[in-house]
Amino acid sequence: MAPTTETLTAERILEATEEVLRRHGPAKATVVDVARALGVSHGSVYRHFRTKAALRAAVIxxxxxxxxVSLAGIAADEDRTPQTRLRDWLADLFEAKRRKAGDDPxxxxxxxxLTREAGSVVDEHIADLTGQLTGIxxxxxxxxxxxxxxxxQARAVFQATGRFHDPAYFTEWERPEADGDFAALVELLLRGLRNG
Structure with missing residues (x-):
C-alpha cells in the first residue's frame, strides 16, 4: 500500500467507496477495499467512519x-408560481431518478x-422531500x-407520484407512455390542489 500524499477526508473516502461499490457490488465491497483504493490503512478509514454500516449510510x-439539493433550489424559487414550482419540482425529481437508473445501472x-440497509437515511430523505413539497x-x-x-397534501402528492420516483418502479421509467402518464398525473394533482 503506497502512502497517500493527499489529506484523507470524509469526502475522499466517500468518493472511493462509491467507486469500490461500482466495481465490486455491495456484497463484496469492504472497508479494506476502500482503504486499498485510497492507499491508506483500513484504520484510517475507520477514523472517519466508525463502522462499515456508518460508511454505507454516509454513501447513501x-x-x-x-x-x-437540486430540488431545494426549485422549491425556494419565488420567481416561479407555486403551480410552476410544483410542476418543475416533480419533473426534476422524475428526471433525476431516471438519470440515476439509466446513466449508471x-x-x-x-x-x-444499500437503501434497504439504511432505512433511517431514506426516511430522512423522504422527510426532506415532503418538507420541500409542503413549502411549495x-x-x-x-x-x-x-x-x-x-x-x-404534500404527503399525498409524494405518494401519488411514487411510480415516477420510487426506485422500485425504475423498469417502467423508460416505457414510451411514461412521460405522458407523468404529465397527466401532475395536471390531475394540480387540479385537485386548486379545488381542495
Missing amino acids: KRWLDRTS ELFATYMV IEAGTASGAFTGDPAA
Whole structure:
C-alpha cells in the first residue's frame, strides 16, 4: 500500500467507496477495499467512519442529497408560481431518478440494495422531500392558488407520484407512455390542489 500524499477526508473516502461499490457490488465491497483504493490503512478509514454500516449510510446519504439539493433550489424559487414550482419540482425529481437508473445501472443496482440497509437515511430523505413539497404547497395556499392542508397534501402528492420516483418502479421509467402518464398525473394533482 503506497502512502497517500493527499489529506484523507470524509469526502475522499466517500468518493472511493462509491467507486469500490461500482466495481465490486455491495456484497463484496469492504472497508479494506476502500482503504486499498485510497492507499491508506483500513484504520484510517475507520477514523472517519466508525463502522462499515456508518460508511454505507454516509454513501447513501450523499447519493440521495444530490437530488435533494437540486430540488431545494426549485422549491425556494419565488420567481416561479407555486403551480410552476410544483410542476418543475416533480419533473426534476422524475428526471433525476431516471438519470440515476439509466446513466449508471450498476451503481443504481448497488444503491437499491444499500437503501434497504439504511432505512433511517431514506426516511430522512423522504422527510426532506415532503418538507420541500409542503413549502411549495404552503406558498400556493398563501397565494390562493391551492386550498387545503399543505402538509397532508404534500404527503399525498409524494405518494401519488411514487411510480415516477420510487426506485422500485425504475423498469417502467423508460416505457414510451411514461412521460405522458407523468404529465397527466401532475395536471390531475394540480387540479385537485386548486379545488381542495
